[in-house]
Amino acid sequence: RGGVDSMPPGPDCDEPICASKSELMRKMMAKSGGRAASTSAESKDAHSSxxxxxxxxxxxxxxxxxxxxxxxxxxxxxxxxxxxxxxxxRAFVHAISSLYPCAWCREDFHTSASHSPPRLESRTDFSLWMCEMHNHVNEKLGKPLFKCTISGLDRRWRKGGPECSLPDISLDD
Known part of the structure; x- marks a missing residue:
């Protein structure tokens, strides 16, 4: 299982947007023989910095x-x-697939969106299509896949659960 950090940048992409800070930290540690951060906690602190x-x-x-x-x-x-x-x-999806700063990410999304064009007949169709596209990318990156159900997507991206609710605040006080 590779993961996002193990994916190499595209051959024509030396921009920071194509790199991974986690990947850079590992390379720095490897070059210094692991002396840069001796514990994973120190490594996380360095990444946070x-x-x-x-x-x-x-x-x-x-x-x-x-x-x-x-x-x-x-x-x-x-x-x-x-x-x-x-x-x-449709124009929004096309713009993302044409203008995204990471060249190889852009090309991959463009190819995927060309093979499976956005389903735009309803909010449900578009949300499910977006989830499927995200899963397509996650699968390539070795990341976990999402359950693509409208109830789950609404909970995550639109309504939230009780833990997301703001307390009732009266503006009249």
Whole structure:
């Protein structure tokens, strides 16, 4: 099982967006014979320090935030979209698959979306399609797959569970 951090960057991608901070930390530790951080806790602290600095996102961070945007967009897509809304959603997916900063990530998503075009007839269709696309990527990365059910997707991306509720606050006080 490889995982995100073990995936090599594409041959033409030497941008920070194609790298992984975790991967860079492992390489630094290997070069120093493990002296850079002797425990996994120290390694995590070093990784957190890198993440806290105002640096460009690596592919892992960008990927997590992009999937949040994509799933949230699908979760709030109309259940009965009109032609214009379907066209906007199609253009949105096309734009992501054409402009995504990580070149090999972009090319892979573009190929996947071309082979399995977005299903835009309803919020349910779009949400399930997005989950399937995410699982397609996760499978390639050796990551766990999601259960693609509309109730599970709504709980995660639209409604949340009780742990996500804000306390009742009266604005009249």
């Amino acid at each position: 890198l993440a806290a600095v105002d640096c460009p996102p690596d592919r892992d961070l960008l990927g997590r935030h992009t999937w949040t945007l994509l799933h949230s967009t699908a979760a709030y897509y109309p259940e009965n979209p009109d032609d214009e809304q379907r066209a906007h959603a």
